Amino acid sequence: xxxxxxxxxxxxxxxxxxxxxxxxxxxxxxxxxxxxxxxxxxxxxxxxxxxxxxxxxxxxxxxxxxxxxxxxxxxxxxxxxxxxxxxxxxxxxxxxxxxxxxxxxxxxxxxxxxxxxxxxxxxxxxxxxxxxxxxxxxxxxxxxxxxxxxxxxxxxxxxxxxxxxxxxxxxxxxxxxxxxxxxxxxxxxxxxxxxxxxxxxxxxxxxxxxxxxxxxxxxxxxxxxxxxxxxxxxxxxxxxxxxxxxxxxxxxxxxxxxx
Numbered sequence: 001x002x003x004x005x006x007x008x009x010x011x012x013x014x015x016x017x018x019x020x021x022x023x024x025x026x027x028x029x030x031x032x033x034x035x036x037x038x039x040x041x042x043x044x045x046x047x048x049x050x051x052x053x054x055x056x057x058x059x060x061x062x063x064x065x066x067x068x069x070x071x072x073x074x075x076x077x078x079x080x081x082x083x084x085x086x087x088x089x090x091x092x093x094x095x096x097x098x099x100x101x102x103x104x105x106x107x108x109x110x111x112x113x114x115x116x117x118x119x120x121x122x123x124x125x126x127x128x129x130x131x132x133x134x135x136x137x138x139x140x141x142x143x144x145x146x147x148x149x150x151x152x153x154x155x156x157x158x159x160x161x162x163x164x165x166x167x168x169x170x171x172x173x174x175x176x177x178x179x180x181x182x183x184x185x186x187x188x189x190x191x192x193x194x195x196x197x198x199x200x201x202x203x204x205x206x207x208x209x210x211x212x213x214x215x216x217x218x219x220x221x222x223x224x225x226x227x228x229x230x231x232x233x234x235x236x237x238x239x240x241x242x243x244x245x246x247x248x249x250x251x252x253x254x255x256x257x258x259x
Contacts, residue, residue, distance in 0.1 A: 008195045013218035020054065023223040030062045030230060037124070037237055038096035040089055042069040044106030044130075045142070052105065055220050062230070067092045074107055075149055077161050079170050082114045089115055089122055099124040101233065105220055106130050106197060113182070113204070114174060120183035125236045127229065128188045130219045132201035133178045137166070139196060181248045182206040187232050189225055191215070205250030208232075 020026055039059055041052045049068030056066045071084050085102075092100050101124050104112035109131025116126045137143045146166060153160040164170040186207035190199045196216035203209050214222040235241055 008217045016218045016221040020221050025223045025226045037064045038092050038100030039064050039066045040092050040102050042104035042108030042112045043074055044108050045074050048073055065096055076159050078165050078174050081111055085111050085115045093122050101125045103127040114177050116184050117177045117180050123184045126184050126186035130194055130197045130216050132197040133204050135201040138198050138201050
């Protein structure tokens, strides 16, 4: 666990910023600059909107209209957070006048998926980055952190996830939705170098799964992810794009790889 923590150190991840800013993907603009495509960005567990600052800036430089999820540090009850992301989605759809993309990192990708299942008519596409939707509590360290928050909630500290989120009806209902077929096109990024989200747990069977070589904390700074994401958004916004993602059958387990 100590080795994993060192591997996923936030300061170490930040060392990837100069590489991203020097990479052609940062300065090359998309041909049609995405025509005002709306994107709601949902941060990961224990993070805030600031954690997705650079990817939001990159999206805006390419013509997208971005909005943070405004859910604080993403440590609250899953059901409550899904409601808040849904309201943010509705607001951004009203602002942009069209469907928008939901983009989430880690737990944020799981929240985005839950909202996409609930409100597919508002979602242009779903992007999950290192999101262990198949087993959100599969990492023992994450489970210990969640149990600590539940104890703090029981002790009276507001704004924390509680025991219902771990074993009760909140957990059961949201796990069912995480396994439900998607009615929107989706892409799921994963990495075998991820020491936080077990990579197999990120292989959403109803999404296109793309492998990158990144740590969990450094995923939103990875140039290969940006390149693949740009291609994906270009496809979703094409005038002749018709894939709604509507199917009750899971996709092939085959994945794409960026190396």
